[in-house]
Amino acid sequence: MKKLAAFVKERRKETGMTQEEFAERCGVALTVIRKIEQGKTNLNLDKVNLVLQMFGHELSPENSKTLNDETSGDLL
Numbered sequence: 001m002k003k004l005a006a007f008v009k010e011r012r013k014e015t016g017m018t019q020e021e022f023a024e025r026c027g028v029a030l031t032v033i034r035k036i037e038q039g040k041t042n043l044n045l046d047k048v049n050l051v052l053q054m055f056g057h058e059l060s061p062e063n064s065k066t067l068n069d070e071t072s073g074d075l076l
Contacts (some may be wrong), residue, residue, distance in 0.1 A: 004036060004039075004059070005037050005038065005039040007055075008037055008052075009037045011055050014032065019033045019037070021035060022054075026050050026051045026053075026054055028047050028051060029058075030048050032047045034050060036051060045060075045061070
């Protein structure tokens with residue numbers, strides 16, 4: 001979460017926007033921006049993606065089946 005927090009904070013500052021301005025532009029509550037930039041772990045993925053869309057990025061969960069397939073050979 002630290003990488004996400006640093007990424008969002010750095011990019012927001014590059015735009016010259018305050019947290020309040022950025023939240024409004026993203027269409028999320030100010031608390032969402034604050035939680036992301038503080039590295040909180042209890043975030044709504046949809047809200048995070050609204051923020052990341054501003055930079056042309058998206059966050060998605062990894063497919064657990066894919067993870068299991070990739071690691072199953074290592075566990076045998």
